[in-house]
Amino acid sequence: MSEQEFLSGFCPKCGESLKVPAKLSQFSCMYCGARLTADELLDKPAGSVSLAPEEAVLRFDAAKKRLPGCVQSFRGYQKKITKGEFEAAFSDVYAMTEPVFRSLDEAVCAMPDETGARLLESANAFLDELELDWAANRNRNGARDDDKMVIAIFLVPAIRKLELPTSEAFCKALQAEWVRRYPKTPFYLGDYEAISTGFRKKLFGLCFITTAVCEELGKPDDCEELTAFRAFRDGYLRACPDGEDLIREYYDIAPGIVTCINLASDRHETYREIRDTWLAPCYDDLQNGRMADCKERYTQMVRTLESRFLS
Numbered sequence: 001m002s003e004q005e006f007l008s009g010f011c012p013k014c015g016e017s018l019k020v021p022a023k024l025s026q027f028s029c030m031y032c033g034a035r036l037t038a039d040e041l042l043d044k045p046a047g048s049v050s051l052a053p054e055e056a057v058l059r060f061d062a063a064k065k066r067l068p069g070c071v072q073s074f075r076g077y078q079k080k081i082t083k084g085e086f087e088a089a090f091s092d093v094y095a096m097t098e099p100v101f102r103s104l105d106e107a108v109c110a111m112p113d114e115t116g117a118r119l120l121e122s123a124n125a126f127l128d129e130l131e132l133d134w135a136a137n138r139n140r141n142g143a144r145d146d147d148k149m150v151i152a153i154f155l156v157p158a159i160r161k162l163e164l165p166t167s168e169a170f171c172k173a174l175q176a177e178w179v180r181r182y183p184k185t186p187f188y189l190g191d192y193e194a195i196s197t198g199f200r201k202k203l204f205g206l207c208f209i210t211t212a213v214c215e216e217l218g219k220p221d222d223c224e225e226l227t228a229f230r231a232f233r234d235g236y237l238r239a240c241p242d243g244e245d246l247i248r249e250y251y252d253i254a255p256g257i258v259t260c261i262n263l264a265s266d267r268h269e270t271y272r273e274i275r276d277t278w279l280a281p282c283y284d285d286l287q288n289g290r291m292a293d294c295k296e297r298y299t300q301m302v303r304t305l306e307s308r309f310l311s
Contacts, residue, residue: 009041060107081256
């Protein structure tokens, strides 16, 4: 048997995911220290581990301490909300979050009379640890807002994607506790499918931001503004020497910009600002045949929003 072969499974004592060299006849769980053989590994963790009360508490405390690392380890990932980077970045966060939150979920589920209190406790401990970091690194400007976006774009969608018994309840507890502490800068619960789908909507391209603004205003998909912008994209802009490159670039970054806006507390004000500052003048350009002016103005809008939300 090759030394490169590994066995994967779950510890029957603590439920953590393990990957060990297949040549070992015995090994220790790196989480709880239990001595195991390959035959003792479980092929699935959910509902397969029965925890004694004291084991549940130990598992809960351990997972609670590890959860902040699922944000601390990915600082800067709020900039990876582009078509080319999002999927790989999300996979990174998901891979680290899954065993941690699965362990927390199993521990909390083993304490059914304390579920709500334990989830609130873990949400508070999570934010307490991040606050200590922010206080210790005051030179890192915008640290809290950066972590908020990592939570909203990656951590919460990863936990919700797991679809464990406590996934939704924990995310709601975390959101509520964040709002209680920072009422002026709340975030909204996002999900992986909604975010990733945005990058697969090739139809929108240039018009992704325009579509979001029109939706905010309650306008239909075939409204005059969107029809005009799509005609501009498919006609004038595509015929420009740099048109195809600009359309591809917009498609790469626009869904991420819209995601960041939608998860922020001031999204209504932001969409109103985009409409008044850029889109209304752009539409006026189109109505009066000033195609080059529209191109320059729209490009300036995208560059400004990219710098504001993705830099």
